[in-house]
Amino acid sequence: MKNLDQPSKAVSEIAKAKSPIQILPYSLIVGQEKLKLALELAYIADRMGGVLLSGQRGTGKSTAVRAFAIMIWDCLPVTLPINATEDRVVGGWEINQLMQGKPQWQDGLIKEANKNKLLYIDEVNLLDDHIVNIILDVTSTGVLVIQRDGQRKEEKVSFTLVGTMNPEEGGLRPQLLDRFGLMVNVKAETHRENRIKILETVMAWDKALFDLARNDASDYLDEARAKDEEYKSQLEAAKEKFLTVEIPRNAVEWCVQLTEEFKAEGNRGDYTMALASRAYAALNNAPQVSQKHIAAVAELVLQHRRPEFLQNYQLSWEEEDEERVKNILQLD
Amino acid sequence: MLCPEENSQEIPLVIIPDLTKLSLAAVRACVTLMGADLAHLERHQQQQSWRPNLCWLAGCSSKEEEIGKVSPHLLDRFALRLNGKIEDDLDNLDNLNNLDNSDKVSRIVELLNKQQLEQEDVSFLCLQEREIGSELKQQLQKAVQHAPEITGEALARILDCTAYSSHGSESEVYHRREIALARFSFANAQLEGAKEVRVTDVNLAARMMGLKLLHLNETEAENYREEQEEQEESISDSEPRESATSKSTEFQSSNSSDNKSKQDKSLSKDSQQPVYKSHEPESSSEMRLKDISSLENPYPEDKAPIEREMAPLKLPTPRFLSKAIARGTIIGVEKATTVEDLAIVRTLLEAAKFQPIRKSKGENGENGNNNLQGGLKICWEDLYRYRRAPVAEQMLMLLLDYTCLEHCQWQEELFPYLSWAYVERATVGLIQVGVAKDKSQFKNNGENLTKINPQELKAEKILAQSILIPSISNALDDELTKKGRATPLAHGLDLTLKTLRHALQHGRNTIQKAVLVVISDGRGNVPLEASHLGKIHSPVGSKGVEDALAIAEKIGNLDNVEAMLLNPQSKYYPELPLKLAQALGAKVRSIPVREIWELEE
Numbered sequence: 001m002k003n004l005d006q007p008s009k010a011v012s013e014i015a016k017a018k019s020p021i022q023i024l025p026y027s028l029i030v031g032q033e034k035l036k037l038a039l040e041l042a043y044i045a046d047r048m049g050g051v052l053l054s055g056q057r058g059t060g061k062s063t064a065v066r067a068f069a070i071m072i073w074d075c076l077p078v079t080l081p082i083n084a085t086e087d088r089v090v091g092g093w094e095i096n097q098l099m100q101g102k103p104q105w106q107d108g109l110i111k112e113a114n115k116n117k118l119l120y121i122d123e124v125n126l127l128d129d130h131i132v133n134i135i136l137d138v139t140s141t142g143v144l145v146i147q148r149d150g151q152r153k154e155e156k157v158s159f160t161l162v163g164t165m166n167p168e169e170g171g172l173r174p175q176l177l178d179r180f181g182l183m184v185n186v187k188a189e190t191h192r193e194n195r196i197k198i199l200e201t202v203m204a205w206d207k208a209l210f211d212l213a214r215n216d217a218s219d220y221l222d223e224a225r226a227k228d229e230e231y232k233s234q235l236e237a238a239k240e241k242f243l244t245v246e247i248p249r250n251a252v253e254w255c256v257q258l259t260e261e262f263k264a265e266g267n268r269g270d271y272t273m274a275l276a277s278r279a280y281a282a283l284n285n286a287p288q289v290s291q292k293h294i295a296a297v298a299e300l301v302l303q304h305r306r307p308e309f310l311q312n313y314q315l316s317w318e319e320e321d322e323e324r325v326k327n328i329l330q331l332d
Numbered sequence: 333m334l335c336p337e338e339n340s341q342e343i344p345l346v347i348i349p350d351l352t353k354l355s356l357a358a359v360r361a362c363v364t365l366m367g368a369d370l371a372h373l374e375r376h377q378q379q380q381s382w383r384p385n386l387c388w389l390a391g392c393s394s395k396e397e398e399i400g401k402v403s404p405h406l407l408d409r410f411a412l413r414l415n416g417k418i419e420d421d422l423d424n425l426d427n428l429n430n431l432d433n434s435d436k437v438s439r440i441v442e443l444l445n446k447q448q449l450e451q452e453d454v455s456f457l458c459l460q461e462r463e464i465g466s467e468l469k470q471q472l473q474k475a476v477q478h479a480p481e482i483t484g485e486a487l488a489r490i491l492d493c494t495a496y497s498s499h500g501s502e503s504e505v506y507h508r509r510e511i512a513l514a515r516f517s518f519a520n521a522q523l524e525g526a527k528e529v530r531v532t533d534v535n536l537a538a539r540m541m542g543l544k545l546l547h548l549n550e551t552e553a554e555n556y557r558e559e560q561e562e563q564e565e566s567i568s569d570s571e572p573r574e575s576a577t578s579k580s581t582e583f584q585s586s587n588s589s590d591n592k593s594k595q596d597k598s599l600s601k602d603s604q605q606p607v608y609k610s611h612e613p614e615s616s617s618e619m620r621l622k623d624i625s626s627l628e629n630p631y632p633e634d635k636a637p638i639e640r641e642m643a644p645l646k647l648p649t650p651r652f653l654s655k656a657i658a659r660g661t662i663i664g665v666e667k668a669t670t671v672e673d674l675a676i677v678r679t680l681l682e683a684a685k686f687q688p689i690r691k692s693k694g695e696n697g698e699n700g701n702n703n704l705q706g707g708l709k710i711c712w713e714d715l716y717r718y719r720r721a722p723v724a725e726q727m728l729m730l731l732l733d734y735t736c737l738e739h740c741q742w743q744e745e746l747f748p749y750l751s752w753a754y755v756e757r758a759t760v761g762l763i764q765v766g767v768a769k770d771k772s773q774f775k776n777n778g779e780n781l782t783k784i785n786p787q788e789l790k791a792e793k794i795l796a797q798s799i800l801i802p803s804i805s806n807a808l809d810d811e812l813t814k815k816g817r818a819t820p821l822a823h824g825l826d827l828t829l830k831t832l833r834h835a836l837q838h839g840r841n842t843i844q845k846a847v848l849v850v851i852s853d854g855r856g857n858v859p860l861e862a863s864h865l866g867k868i869h870s871p872v873g874s875k876g877v878e879d880a881l882a883i884a885e886k887i888g889n890l891d892n893v894e895a896m897l898l899n900p901q902s903k904y905y906p907e908l909p910l911k912l913a914q915a916l917g918a919k920v921r922s923i924p925v926r927e928i929w930e931l932e933e
Contacts, residue, residue, distance in 0.1 A: 021369065021370055021381070021382075021383045022369075023369055023370075056504070056506075057404070057405055057408040057506075057508070058408055058411075058506055058507045058508035058509075059507060060507070062368070062369070063369065066369065066370065076370065076381070079370070079372045079374075079381070080372075080374065081364060081371075081372040081373070081374055082360060082364060083360065083361075083364075083374075083375060083664075084372075084374040084375065085374070085375045085376055087376060087377055088374035088375060088376075088377065088378075088379065089374070092377055093377065093685065094377060095376070095377040095378075095685055098685045098686065098688075098689075099684065099685060099687075099688065100688060101688030101689055101692060103689065106377060109374060122364065123363065123364065123645075125643075125646070126360065126363075126645050126646055126647075128647055129647075166405050168403075168404060168405060169403070169405055169643050169644070169645045169646065170643025170645075170646050188504065188505040188506065188507055189505065189507070190505050192491060195491055195505065195507075195510065196484075196487050196488060196491065198507060198510070198511075199482075199487045199490060199491075199510060199511065199514050200482075200487060202511050202514065202515075203482050203487075203514060203518065206479075206515070206518075207479050210479045
């Protein structure tokens with residue numbers, strides 16, 4: 001284990017060199033373990049198909065996604081805002097150049113996400129329907145087809161879709177919901193200790209920004225970035241190990257049994273369950289997938305695939321669902 | 333306005349006068365910008381990311397029926413709530429009825445004089461922009477130069493202020509509220525020049541917001557009361573601020589002692605010096621916090637009835653019967669399929685992009701003409717039209733006489749009309765006749781039986797944008813409504829007439845057709861005059877019925893109203909509903925009485 005009290009100079013330089021927009025470092029996020037786990041699993045197994053973070057307002061969903069992207073890729077995620085227009089999503093002519101009579105194509109957000117591997121949609125349930133249709137089309141075929149402004153292009157694209165939403169403002173169409181491999185029902189931290197820790201972190205973060213503005217340096221921030229670097233290397237190691245983790249036949253059978261028992265829609269659930277449990281095993285440095293690994297990811301894979309969820313998108317994963325998973329997997 | 337200005341150190345102040353009246357587009361913008369670390373613009377080939385460094389100040393009614401219209405998602409962004417209410421004596425006008433004539437006259441004169449004075453004050457404020465004094469400026473500049481530490485006890489106190497709603501019941505945890513209180517306390521300590529944010533700072537900030545403190549033991553509660561009294565005394569103190577300085581010096585000296593955290597813990601009386609008294613002897617009177625009075629409940633949305641549609645931030649589906657109507661609020665632009673309601677600016681921008689290419693093609697003769705020099709060529713593909721929020725083109729007008737519903741299966745009969753309203757996205761008007769106003773009456777209180785609540789002599793009107801608004805379903809719920817002891821049918825029909833006239837004839841109305849459904853046995857026993865006066869003089873005789881029939885005839889003369897009377901088949905005066913239907917020009921449909929319906933079951 002590295003000595004985290006002494007952040008390396010390089011890390012500090014990176015922290016300063018990064019965008020002037022400062023985001024709370026990933027290692028400083030208090031609680032929200034499921035949320036963090038889902039993002040990490042989607043990174044380790046990049047065919048997972050995306051993460052949906054649905055939950056109460058003010059629980060740090062957006063901050064977590066941005067912090068994760070900065071930790072892993074040293075840049076903010078490609079973000080699709082709710083009022084984005086089609087030309088920015090799929091690409092179009094660069095206006096300033098065009099006005100001068102020089103047609104020059106500008107890639108859209110989907111193409112940008114193909115480079116950065118993460119397409120983040122804040123308030124995904126408020127997205128305009130025709131933009132949702134474009135995203136659905138690309139995520140289901142893996143091909144971006146452009147037929148606009150006199151252009152015809154087809155390009156293979158692959159990215160992880162991460163969406164955040166507040167279910168009070170409505171749900172998602174089932175087709176889009178199914179594209180998200182994992183879903184987290186994000187709740188506010190209710191434990192007093194954690195809540196105090198959240199306040200401490202926010203106030204310390206405000207102070208760090210204050211110090212950064214005045215002294216161009218913050219030990220607190222440097223320390224956190226160093227922890228991020230450390231954790232990033234752990235995740236990278238898990239990602240490398242992912243394909244070497246064995247998934248025995250009985251583990252696959254458990255995955256299928258679980259999706260059957262929970263009446264999950266379609267077959268995507270089986271595959272995602274296997275991928276997620278394998279990624280979880282890799283994260284925990286295990287040689288092969290066990291029932292415990294499957295149990296740990298069951299909620300993330302199954303909760304939005306239950307038929308009841310399509311009727312009530314505020315339905316949460318309860319203690320009894322957890323018990324049911326344990327019974328099916330024959331865990332004590 | 334909301335995009336960043338390069339190299340600008342200033343924080344723009346965005347003022348929203350009334351959150352309840354904010355358009356959908358503005359609400360969506362607010363939700364994505366407020367309190368966000370990052371904002372993105374990805375529209376029409378424009379791309380920008382920036383930190384939205386804005387200061388938001390919004391006004392919003394704290395009345396439950398108003399706040400229920402606002403998305404909680406938006407309200408959550410405004411975690412810091414302060415009372416902005418200006419004392420309004422007009423609220424007390426209702427009390428005039430209790431005064432004799434001479435008192436009434438003097439009271440009205442007093443109110444008029446006061447209003448005149450206030451108007452003069454306001455015009456003065458409008459004409460002269462007030463500048464922040466240099467002393468205050470210095471104080472603020474000094475305040476932002478240092479960051480006090482927040483004590484562990486102060487953090488713990490924040491949780492006691494925000495975990496529970498002010499009405500005492502446990503509520504959900506909202507992190508933004510806790511963070512807002514922490515930052516508000518911090519800002520206050522900064523202003524005071526304090527080195528630490530202490531429990532007293534949190535108490536003061538909580539009190540300013542109207543948050544109640546729970547989980548206090550007896551000693552803490554006693555200390556808190558004393559602290560509150562001291563602060564109230566000093567707030568009402570009319571002495572100049574210099575007098576507060578000596579106390580603040582004491583505070584500074586106690587603050588500099590080594591036992592600060594211990595003092596916090598014990599909440600000893602020495603540490604209870606009012607922290608909001610400035611440490612700056614030269615501070616301006618503008619910084620006094622006496623004008624900040626607390627709200628009774630800073631988060632009324634937690635228990636307010638929902639008066640908004642589901643998913644209020646979603647873009648609605650446009651739905652127009654007649655293509656000529658495009659009167660909804662503009663919420664964006666979209667590719668045009670017709671040449672109606674064109675978004676000119678967007679269309680010109682789209683066309684402008686291609687001008688050099690089109691012109692060069694024109695010069696080369698590819699299009700067979702050379703007349704494009706100096707002119708803008710607009711093609712069909714350039715056309716954009718406005719995307720508008722849907723407006724209702726149909727209206728369902730209901731008049732329910734609650735005094736005749738008891739013995740009939742009225743909900744079954746009403747259901748097809750409610751379904752129609754849903755399918756057509758019709759706006760809904762509901763007139764409640766004879767509904768009990770006083771809930772204590774439900775308990776059959778003997779005293780109430782002899783006296784009619786004057787409010788029951790009037791009908792009530794509820795207007796809703798759609799049938800899905802909860803106030804409509806509540807009004808149609810047997811459990812939530814009880815019959816009253818008067819039937820102001822004439823007043824109900826009068827309200828119906830006025831509402832229909834307004835919807836069908838007033839200004840830029842969009843209603844093309846109204847369906848009026850009346851459920852009444854026609855036995856109105858309150859004359860129209862009695863409803864207006866709020867007093868009834870017996871004997872009433874048939875005046876209530878006559879008034880009702882006269883107004884019903886006027887409704888019958890309105891165009892574009894399809895009327896239907898659902899007859900509850902009362903045993904008494906069975907001819908009255910038929911007369912009412914005749915006056916309304918309405919079709920009649922009988923509602924099965926409960927006994928028959930039950931037998932059929």
